[in-house]
Amino acid sequence: MNYKKNPDQLIIDCHGHYTTAPSELGEYREQQKVDIKRDPLFEHVKGVIDISDDQIRDSIENAQLKMQRERGTDLTLFSPRASWMGHHIGNQTTSKYWTMHCNDLIYRITQLYPKNFIGVAQLPQSPKANLKASVAELERCVTELGFVGCNLNPDPSGGYWSSPRLDDKYWYPIYEKMSELKVPAMIHVSASCHHCFDTTGSHYLGADTTAFQHFMSAVTLFKDFPELKFIIPHGGGAVPYHWGRFRGLAEMQKIPPLEEVILKHIYFDTCVYHQKGIDLLMNVIPIENILFASEMIGAVRGIDPQTGNYFDDTKRYVDDCNLNNEQKQKIFSINTRKVFSRLDSILQKVDLL
Numbered sequence: 001m002n003y004k005k006n007p008d009q010l011i012i013d014c015h016g017h018y019t020t021a022p023s024e025l026g027e028y029r030e031q032q033k034v035d036i037k038r039d040p041l042f043e044h045v046k047g048v049i050d051i052s053d054d055q056i057r058d059s060i061e062n063a064q065l066k067m068q069r070e071r072g073t074d075l076t077l078f079s080p081r082a083s084w085m086g087h088h089i090g091n092q093t094t095s096k097y098w099t100m101h102c103n104d105l106i107y108r109i110t111q112l113y114p115k116n117f118i119g120v121a122q123l124p125q126s127p128k129a130n131l132k133a134s135v136a137e138l139e140r141c142v143t144e145l146g147f148v149g150c151n152l153n154p155d156p157s158g159g160y161w162s163s164p165r166l167d168d169k170y171w172y173p174i175y176e177k178m179s180e181l182k183v184p185a186m187i188h189v190s191a192s193c194h195h196c197f198d199t200t201g202s203h204y205l206g207a208d209t210t211a212f213q214h215f216m217s218a219v220t221l222f223k224d225f226p227e228l229k230f231i232i233p234h235g236g237g238a239v240p241y242h243w244g245r246f247r248g249l250a251e252m253q254k255i256p257p258l259e260e261v262i263l264k265h266i267y268f269d270t271c272v273y274h275q276k277g278i279d280l281l282m283n284v285i286p287i288e289n290i291l292f293a294s295e296m297i298g299a300v301r302g303i304d305p306q307t308g309n310y311f312d313d314t315k316r317y318v319d320d321c322n323l324n325n326e327q328k329q330k331i332f333s334i335n336t337r338k339v340f341s342r343l344d345s346i347l348q349k350v351d352l353l
Contacts, residue, residue: 007344007353010333011315013068014340015186015233015269015293016076016117018106020063022055025105029084032098036090044093049101056108065116067296071315075352077340078106079120079151082298083199085190087125087156096133099124103137107145114350118343119147120186123174125156127163131173138174142181148342150178152185152230154211159194159203166211167218175225182341184229184267187211200299208237216250216261229265229339231291235272240284262289267339269293270314270331273300278317291339292318292332 028049035042064076080102087095099122106119121141123134141147152174155161164170166187178185189207190199197203212232215221222228232239239246243258250258267289272278281290294314304311318331337343347353 007337007347008329008333010075010347010352011073012292012333012336012343013073013076013294013296014231014291014336015271015295016064016078017081017295017298018059018064018078018102018109019081019297020059021081021105022051022059024049024051024055025101026084028101029086029098032090032094036094041091042094044090044097046097046100051105053108053112056105056112060109060113060117063297065113068116071294071296071313073294073315075115075347076117077120077148077336077343078109078117079186080106080122082151082188083191085122085125085151085153085188086158087153087190088127088158088193090126092124092126092129092133095124095126096137099137103141103145103147106147107141110146115352118346119145121145121147121150123150123152125153127157131171135173135177138177138183139181142183142342146346147183148340148346149183150185151188153189154187154207154214155189158190159192159197161210166214167221172224175221175228179225179227182227184231184339186231186233186269188233204299205234205237208232208234209239210237212236212239212246212266215266216246216258217253217255222261222265226264229267231267231269231339233269233271233293233295235270235277235281236268236285240268240281243284259286262286267291267335270318271295271298271312272314272317273311274304275317275320278314279321282321282323287323287327287330288335290331291336 102122110117110119121138124137125134138150154166192199192203247258268285269291271293272281294312296312300311344353
């Protein structure tokens with residue numbers, strides 16, 4: 001007898017990265033760096049990375065898949081390793097082919113484990129380059145590989161913030177494609193090459209906070225793209241903690257109240273690694289705008305000596321929040337299925353819906 005969960009009771013992790021890829025992927029990247037060091041204008045070709053299905057299975061079954069089972073989650077929206085996106089490295093061809101290989105690996109995982117992983121795309125961004133390659137790769141990943149979203153880096157320079165603000169028309173080509181395909185973007189920077197910013201600490205959280213400021217101050221963005229949706233990861237950076245400051249800034253700038261801005265467009269995930277932080281997030285941000293996530297085997301992999309549990313076992317924190325079952329179901333499943341509008345059709349195909 002096949003047992004199928006009520007889809008509203010699925011535990012969907014909207015933020016996972018393939019941080020355990022076989023070494024051949026890293027070796028390909030290192031060769032790219034050698035080529036670029038010799039000639040910054042080196043024109044890369046895609047080439048071949050020889051990774052077997054068994055290698056992929058070994059890298060997943062003793063890592064992300066094992067933790068899914070141990071922690072009681074059902075499905076992860078899975079993307080390439082964020083700190084390895086490395087958009088500041090090389091030129092547009094460097095990023096294009098590196099990104100294609102990374103996304104192709106994610107696709108292979110989704111075919112090997114269709115009930116456990118669904119793809120989210122890396123984009124081949126490059127500092128000061130246009131977004132044509134990113135638009136093309138997003139279309140490939142969604143229409144050919146069955147991905148349901150993408151990660152958008154607001155700072156492909158790696159800490160120097162040389163790109164326009166996120167409400168600038170520079171970004172409109174990718175927003176147009178997102179709207180056409182009906183997919184959201186998670187705002188996610190990559191490695192920092194700036195000596196003042198540490199990648200998974202100040203750089204990640206500062207970027208999350210910066211992105212929210214851009215979106216709340218946008219004058220025409222959400223009028224031009226009324227269906228556009230963004231997830232700000234890591235609990236929204238400093239935003240929930242400083243909600244009063246941002247509300248005050250909105251009042252001073254004569255822009256709509258924050259609740260109106262975020263209601264249809266901005267969402268926050270639960271990659272917050274302590275109970276009081278999660279409780280704050282739940283108390284400040286509307287429940288309808290919170291998506292369950294863990295980023296497991298990511299930035300913080302150790303065990304919290306105060307609790308004896310892994311820092312990134314975020315399901316425990318949500319379980320222990322002062323919320324009713326209906327509110328928890330929204331966070332664990334319902335909200336994510338609304339934001340990732342292509343998700344339900346894939347869940348149906350793999351008999352999870």
